[in-house]
Amino acid sequence: MASSSSSSSTQVKKITLKAADGKHFEVEEPVAMEMETVKSFFVGNEDAMKDMVVPLLNVSSEHMPAILDFYRNHSEFRKRTPPPPAEEVKAFNEAFLENKSDEQLMEMIMAANFLNTKELLNFLTEAAANRIKNKSVEYVRAFFGIENDFTPEEEARIRAENEWAFDGLDED
Amino acid sequence: MEVIAVDWTELPPELIQTITERLTIYSDYLRFQATCRRFRSSVPKSPSHLPPQLPWLMLPQSQSHQSRQAFFDLYANRVHFLHLPEASNHCKRNCGSSHGWLVILDETPYVILLNPLTRAKIHLPPLFTFPNVVSFNYFEVGREYTLSSLGGDRFYRNLRQMRDSFIKKIVLSSSPGKDGGNFIAVAILNQTGDLAYCRNGDLGWSIIEGARSYCEDVIYNNGLFYAVDKGGAVAVCDVSGVGDLARVSVIQTPMQLGGDMQYLVSSGDELLLVTRFLGLEFGFEPDQPHLIYRTIRFEVFRLDWNGMQWERVRSLGDKVLFIGENLSLSLSASDFPRCVSDSIYYTDDYSEGNYDDVFGEHDSGIFSLCSGSIEPLPCYPQNLHCRLQWPPPIWVTPNPC
Numbered sequence: 001m002a003s004s005s006s007s008s009s010t011q012v013k014k015i016t017l018k019a020a021d022g023k024h025f026e027v028e029e030p031v032a033m034e035m036e037t038v039k040s041f042f043v044g045n046e047d048a049m050k051d052m053v054v055p056l057l058n059v060s061s062e063h064m065p066a067i068l069d070f071y072r073n074h075s076e077f078r079k080r081t082p083p084p085p086a087e088e089v090k091a092f093n094e095a096f097l098e099n100k101s102d103e104q105l106m107e108m109i110m111a112a113n114f115l116n117t118k119e120l121l122n123f124l125t126e127a128a129a130n131r132i133k134n135k136s137v138e139y140v141r142a143f144f145g146i147e148n149d150f151t152p153e154e155e156a157r158i159r160a161e162n163e164w165a166f167d168g169l170d171e172d
Numbered sequence: 173m174e175v176i177a178v179d180w181t182e183l184p185p186e187l188i189q190t191i192t193e194r195l196t197i198y199s200d201y202l203r204f205q206a207t208c209r210r211f212r213s214s215v216p217k218s219p220s221h222l223p224p225q226l227p228w229l230m231l232p233q234s235q236s237h238q239s240r241q242a243f244f245d246l247y248a249n250r251v252h253f254l255h256l257p258e259a260s261n262h263c264k265r266n267c268g269s270s271h272g273w274l275v276i277l278d279e280t281p282y283v284i285l286l287n288p289l290t291r292a293k294i295h296l297p298p299l300f301t302f303p304n305v306v307s308f309n310y311f312e313v314g315r316e317y318t319l320s321s322l323g324g325d326r327f328y329r330n331l332r333q334m335r336d337s338f339i340k341k342i343v344l345s346s347s348p349g350k351d352g353g354n355f356i357a358v359a360i361l362n363q364t365g366d367l368a369y370c371r372n373g374d375l376g377w378s379i380i381e382g383a384r385s386y387c388e389d390v391i392y393n394n395g396l397f398y399a400v401d402k403g404g405a406v407a408v409c410d411v412s413g414v415g416d417l418a419r420v421s422v423i424q425t426p427m428q429l430g431g432d433m434q435y436l437v438s439s440g441d442e443l444l445l446v447t448r449f450l451g452l453e454f455g456f457e458p459d460q461p462h463l464i465y466r467t468i469r470f471e472v473f474r475l476d477w478n479g480m481q482w483e484r485v486r487s488l489g490d491k492v493l494f495i496g497e498n499l500s501l502s503l504s505a506s507d508f509p510r511c512v513s514d515s516i517y518y519t520d521d522y523s524e525g526n527y528d529d530v531f532g533e534h535d536s537g538i539f540s541l542c543s544g545s546i547e548p549l550p551c552y553p554q555n556l557h558c559r560l561q562w563p564p565p566i567w568v569t570p571n572p573c
Binding site: 106109110113121125126128129130132133134135136137140141144146147148149150155158159162164165166167 | 183184187190191192193194195196197198199200202203204205206207208209210211212243245247248250252253254289509
């Protein structure tokens with residue numbers, strides 16, 4: 001007769017991820033598998049799962065907890081029946097972005113891109129787009145931390161093509 | 173904790189593109205392109221991902237800016253001036269606006285499509301190619317056009333009459349700059365209540381037989397033109413078959429009574445009928461008391477496809493409708509800041525025929541469906557002078573292609 005006392009069979013497998021700065025994170029397997037980059041690491045190599053440490057070269061440990069939190073919550077949202085009300089998802093997403101600087105947001109976009117997870121990447125890129133809506137060119141440059149490398153003549157020509165789009169915007 | 177510096181000036185091109193694809197407003201896209209060389213070269217010059225844009229209100233011509241045309245942008249809450257000599261002329265009439273392209277008539281037989289953003293221009297077949305125009309002769313001054321009535325009688329029209337009253341409105345199936353320019357145009361003719369159509373590249377206009385009197389409004393949706401008559405009956409016209417005659421079927425709804433003008437709007441999966449009620453007002457201009465029409469309210473109905481009847485709609489929810497001389501438009505207010513949901517933004521598309529005699533401003537505003545109240549459009553120039561009245565304002569969607 002099967003015993004229900006075996007706790008080891010119901011225990012969720014954990015996978016160890018190593019952030020770029022060397023810090024280790026123990027993550028439940030289904031959460032780790034949200035990341036295509038981690039998933040592909042194990043393709044054809046399933047037995048090795050327990051012992052191996054997956055190096056995540058482009059992800060800072062600063063952002064790992066928030067990113068893992070996003071995966072855990074969103075996979076729970078997806079599985080839940082009936083689906084969660086839109087307000088609940090919206091509230092989580094807004095709280096996720098709160099207090100994140102533009103710089104942190106961009107770093108997380110780079111991380112999501114490296115981890116190859118569409119849902120997180122879509123969410124973060126949309127957040128970035130929202131932050132530059134109805135803003136001046138100077139603001140957008142500061143947002144991305146980029147330099148203006150157009151010659152004055154080039155820039156004047158670009159602006160003249162659609163002069164209407166460049167006046168009277170939010171500088172801050 | 174060690175902080176690793178991520179250099180996102182080295183943002184991969186595909187990420188730059190992903191971010192720009194989340195930009196939904198064309199002006200935001202243009203500014204993104206103007207930041208630096210790398211960003212500019214990473215994204216398409218003309219975006220193809222943009223959803224329908226919030227229309228601008230093309231304002232009447234002012235005498236101080238002869239070649240510059242003013243447009244009010246509800247999103248940015250300001251007026252843009254575009255260098256647009258093609259449209260900026262007191263002899264021109266806007267006779268429709270679809271997918272960002274204006275239909276312009278002047279005191280010539282030419283029917284011109286103009287994209288005010290790109291200044292791209294396309295000719296539709298000229299006025300003398302309509303089947304009910306028998307002949308055209310520049311030298312018959314004052315009676316340049318000879319027309320034929322339904323009964324076969326001949327009558328004459330001059331250049332200005334043809335510009336102002338021959339065509340009520342022209343709508344396009346799609347933007348001439350998209351899908352290889354495979355668009356179809358449909359014109360509502362005032363004289364006979366006929367609908368006429370042409371495909372891009374046709375040499376002349378053809379009458380859609382069987383759709384006469386469905387001349388209140390026309391829209392295009394999913395391969396078909398829908399035209400409505402005074403009583404709310406809808407003619408569904410398929411003019412896509414090359415070489416074929418137009419196929420017309422009629423949705424005979426119970427007669428809608430009341431209302432002065434009917435508009436059709438395609439909104440999500442629904443076909444809406446918008447009924448406009450006008451009231452007569454007594455205007456007190458110094459020296460010249462006069463009567464003017466003014467919109468007092470709207471009613472909205474949705475087509476019940478099973479029962480083939482119009483059902484009253486009490487709320488548009490998040491939707492906002494734009495009607496007038498333009499191809500009617502429905503958008504989600506939540507996509508655009510400063511846009512009031514459950515409202516109808518309307519312009520004057522009936523009094524232009526006698527613009528010489530009309531005083532005061534045009535009949536335009538924002539009608540709230542839930543409260544029944546009317547607010548003025550935020551941009552409407554105050555203290556209008558008569559010289560600012562022509563041409564009447566029209567909604568036009570900024571569209572780069």
